[in-house]
Amino acid sequence: MDGIGGHIDLTDLERFADGFPYAVFDLLRREVPVWFHEPTAHTPDGEGFWVLSRYDDVVAAASDAGTFSSETGGARDGGGTLIEDLPRGFAAGVLLNMMDDPRHAAFRRLLRPSVAPRTLRLIEDDLARRAARIVDAALAKGECDLLVDIAAELPLQAVAQLLGVPQEDRHRLLEWANVTLDYDDRELGQATERTRQAAAEMFAYGSGLLADKRETPADDLLSLAAHGRIDGEPLADLEQTMLFNLMIAAGSETTRNSLALGVLALVGDPAAWQAINEPSLLDTTVEEMLRWASPTPYNRRTATRDVEIGGRTIRAGDKVTLWWASANRDERVFTDPYRFDITRHPNPHLAFGRGGHFCLGATLARMEMRVVLRALADRVAAIELTGPVEFVRSNKHTGLRHMPVRLEPR
Numbered sequence: 001m002d003g004i005g006g007h008i009d010l011t012d013l014e015r016f017a018d019g020f021p022y023a024v025f026d027l028l029r030r031e032v033p034v035w036f037h038e039p040t041a042h043t044p045d046g047e048g049f050w051v052l053s054r055y056d057d058v059v060a061a062a063s064d065a066g067t068f069s070s071e072t073g074g075a076r077d078g079g080g081t082l083i084e085d086l087p088r089g090f091a092a093g094v095l096l097n098m099m100d101d102p103r104h105a106a107f108r109r110l111l112r113p114s115v116a117p118r119t120l121r122l123i124e125d126d127l128a129r130r131a132a133r134i135v136d137a138a139l140a141k142g143e144c145d146l147l148v149d150i151a152a153e154l155p156l157q158a159v160a161q162l163l164g165v166p167q168e169d170r171h172r173l174l175e176w177a178n179v180t181l182d183y184d185d186r187e188l189g190q191a192t193e194r195t196r197q198a199a200a201e202m203f204a205y206g207s208g209l210l211a212d213k214r215e216t217p218a219d220d221l222l223s224l225a226a227h228g229r230i231d232g233e234p235l236a237d238l239e240q241t242m243l244f245n246l247m248i249a250a251g252s253e254t255t256r257n258s259l260a261l262g263v264l265a266l267v268g269d270p271a272a273w274q275a276i277n278e279p280s281l282l283d284t285t286v287e288e289m290l291r292w293a294s295p296t297p298y299n300r301r302t303a304t305r306d307v308e309i310g311g312r313t314i315r316a317g318d319k320v321t322l323w324w325a326s327a328n329r330d331e332r333v334f335t336d337p338y339r340f341d342i343t344r345h346p347n348p349h350l351a352f353g354r355g356g357h358f359c360l361g362a363t364l365a366r367m368e369m370r371v372v373l374r375a376l377a378d379r380v381a382a383i384e385l386t387g388p389v390e391f392v393r394s395n396k397h398t399g400l401r402h403m404p405v406r407l408e409p410r
Ligand code: HEM
Pocket: 070, 081, 096, 097, 098, 108, 159, 162, 246, 247, 250, 251, 252, 254, 255, 256, 258, 290, 294, 295, 296, 299, 300, 324, 350, 351, 352, 353, 354, 356, 357, 358, 359, 360, 361, 362, 364, 365
């Protein structure tokens, strides 16, 4: 069965240059749901990894952090949640999302007040006003780039507000995040002069901002990190700065891609576009866009002990990838999974992951999507593509670089 591996290379980014390769995963779910991906010329560290593609297997692994670590496992030095090993003590074990309990749980508890639904409800009206201004500005242009002018803008303003980043700096942050997250000029596991410089500038900016927050705390997430304590000790400076990097990346990339790919699914479907005017369908539309877009296609874990899944034995230290995007098209769970259905309910998608690392920004992301969709539905009668969309070349983020459109006002 593993013979199909000869034809599939999930580390060849050309496979992802036109969007997520769903057909490949249909085959994997059907033929080899627990598959060992042998290393190819593209595979970082020259080391193979397991690929879990079915919903139930992905949920089981994500829900068992003791066996499937986000930090490391076995005798390996590095770890983390990307296919390539990241160094321990710099990324693995330092970034909130690449850390295991109990420190991970304590870190999350510290940040929870900033992302609690109660806190976020206080900013919803402000976000709605911002969304309205963003859509009005795009409408005034007539033709615009839906990704850049609309989908990217509100999440960026929201994450700046959440973290306590001055709004005037937000585009610089977006530029740094774009450079470090896209693979337009490199392959997996490689850095270029451009990505190194962007990462260094972002790191320096975050360190400076956190130093300010330590001096003068404000009512924002970075101040919580700068002043918070775990077991009586302040967070290490590196932990704080890496949190800043994580939040900028997580907060700016994913939501915009759910919005853009979700709106793309609605373009050319005038009935669905009219239907999103119906307030009762707003929430199910948002969930379907999340399932549909699955902007974070996978996260990796490392097995901490030998474990059997689907009759295959995974050894302690093996890399195991959990493909949320594939689980979100699993025909065992979703009826007619390739139909974009804004009335789908229930919709137990895994776009935000599952288990202890479930997305910390999920409530905010849903709110951002709601306010942008409402602003679009109120103001825009129709959206027409004026050119081809351009996908990000990555197996870690599914999304668009550009989506040229003409907006017809209501
Ligand atoms: C549609 C938008 C979003 C999607 C699809 C998404 C997806 C995900 C996924 C799949 C995970 C789990 C990672 C894992 O299990 O290894 C995650 C974790 C996380 N997300 Fe999101 N995310 C979104 C928006 C956001 C936003 C807006 C923020 C912050 C403002 C954010 C911050 C985080 C953080 C900090 C974690 C790590 C949580 C932990 O490890 O405990 N995300 N996200």
